[in-house]
Amino acid sequence: MHIQMHDFSGHLFPAELSRYLAARGHNVDHVYSAQYASGKGTLERTAEDPQQLRFSPLTAGRPFQKYSAVGRIRFERSYASAWLAHTERTAPDCVVACNVPLFALAAFRRAAARWNQPWVLWHQDLFSNAISDEINRRLPGPAAGAGSALVRRTEANVVRSATQVVAIGEEFRRAYRQWGVRTSHVTVIPNWAPIGEIVPRPRENAWADQHLPRGSEFRLLYAGTLGRKHNPLLLTGLLRSALGAGLPARLIVASEGEGIDMLRQDLERSPDLPVTLLPFQSAADLPDMLGSADALLTILEPEASRFSIPSKVLSSLAAGRPVLGLMPADNPAAADIRAADGFVGPPTDFGIAAAVGWLRMLAREPEAAAAVGRKGRQLAERRFGIGPIADRFETVLNRAAGPGFIPGTAEAGPGARNRPAHAAPPPRGFQRKAS
Template structure:
């Protein structure tokens, strides 16, 4: 199992497969700034599970391709019957797929994100790079023994690439419910605001140009103007830097924190009154923010600035677990945020609806069975 980003639910799948008697090595990148899951073997884990963090840097000429070669070395040493890989830069996927082909190992492409969907505008060099990415992504999909797509639009894209329908399975993402549910809302950074009765908006996770950092700034400014509400952002990287610049301009009700240890994440979510998610219109069709699924486990309402056609947006509307607004309409976003703060009964209904859905849909046993059908045909 290779999950470049080291997210929680992929690790949960590895644990369940190992519990069922499969010998599983779980591999992830250990040197990227993202929120990661439970990536150490614990006392309750099967002795058939091993977890390995691979650094992306550390020697000259390192990069996605070099990392892919390093993972390829692990694959050759472990000699598995099957590799499933996802959440990876396209060159990494290609290296891993080619290693599997060379050694006669079955390769399953877990399609979490369509990188070639992010067509650039402007500079020719960027367009050339996008074309190379698109060609590499298509070639890797075509060379895969099977593809697991996380939503039907992803499956449609794979079919358009020429992959036969019988090689494609749609399995929606989930969140590790047992790890995310929490009875305590005692998250240390929020104690002061909670004890004073302040309402808390919380955004947690990857934050780049796809995820609406400008909307978070707009909401924090509105909190300042109303002297009500605080926006907590738990993230690192380029989007975090943009928010730090906004803080320097005098926005008071914007609190910034680095990614938290995984065991603190449930209480962090529980400390919020409203959980925030965002995804740009351009990224809406070929990316599904997994943070929304983790939010559902927390029993808190979700405000999502996401295109209505995105699967996460559809899920929130189907379950009644939150509000979905146009990511290109900041006024609607701010109005929806304060409408939720003004209606505690509505927030409670939404939180309970999301949690009920998570308890029905996120049981790992049937999910793992579906993966077994793909991995061990």
């Protein structure tokens, strides 16, 4: 099967899935945004990669403006145009859309309907909940209500129109039903971390030698995006409380964007705080970076728990380090942390105080801390095997391609793939570009 695996963010685990599917004989075109800044996977071919795998960065004609409403919509429209042109040119049998912004998704789903293009929505976040929160912050009541209803309808139509849906938790299926969307085409496959790439590493390693002072400081590491669903000041608040409780600690944050800017402003009033701020690190450096920490941090605001399940927790488990989450207790990621004997507390001063007590225990009892890390790694090894995960995705892809799909015989161009006999032809006037 010719698969377009489109992960807008360029994360680690979708790239692992693409590599594994290509190794099974599928032709995989791994597409991602060249303009979106985040922690990235290895998004280029290596010597070990099969010939059936390629990587395709997409660039929109507009800059990515995350927090400008008008600028963001213009970017998404431009990105959708680049995506549609790439899809028309490469003619995949099935498209998997992961982390693609909502309005770009909406444009794609309309084109997919015209082209009779099979596609899978790999649903990572409930976009309409997050966008509605932003609308409510910016607009008065009646306008906010109308805007929220519009984005919810848009996302419901995306879910409804997808040939198949992979949701990362049962919470998504419940949301679909609340939107009045039938869920017979929905499969729940939780996220994972690539346990062959993220492996436990020594605390003192080449990455730590380059970026951190040697010594007995207790290292608290946060690596990942810091957006509107996070309060970055929880991180410096945790550090200040740990130092005040007599725990000599250092905070390391590897991120970019608005959240790092907030931390820098906070640190201007406390220039002597032991904090190391870094940009996103490469996929090759990720195991050593995570391994350098004594505890790995995750934060999530209460309202964000309605639409987000932080996948950074899964990488932390794979790294074999204790995990601390300041987040709502009912988020599925909190259950993963507790299953590994990590700490979960609310994202409040009360939660910080309790977290400091847990950190002091880890510092006093290195063997207990090591046991917590081992339990997380064991949990990851039990759950994150790529073979069974790929089996489930292949089942979904085969359902999406349909009973009439015959591998290796598709004509070039969207709308000309191996449709079941009952499928509608491409719309009149559809022009197929030469490849």
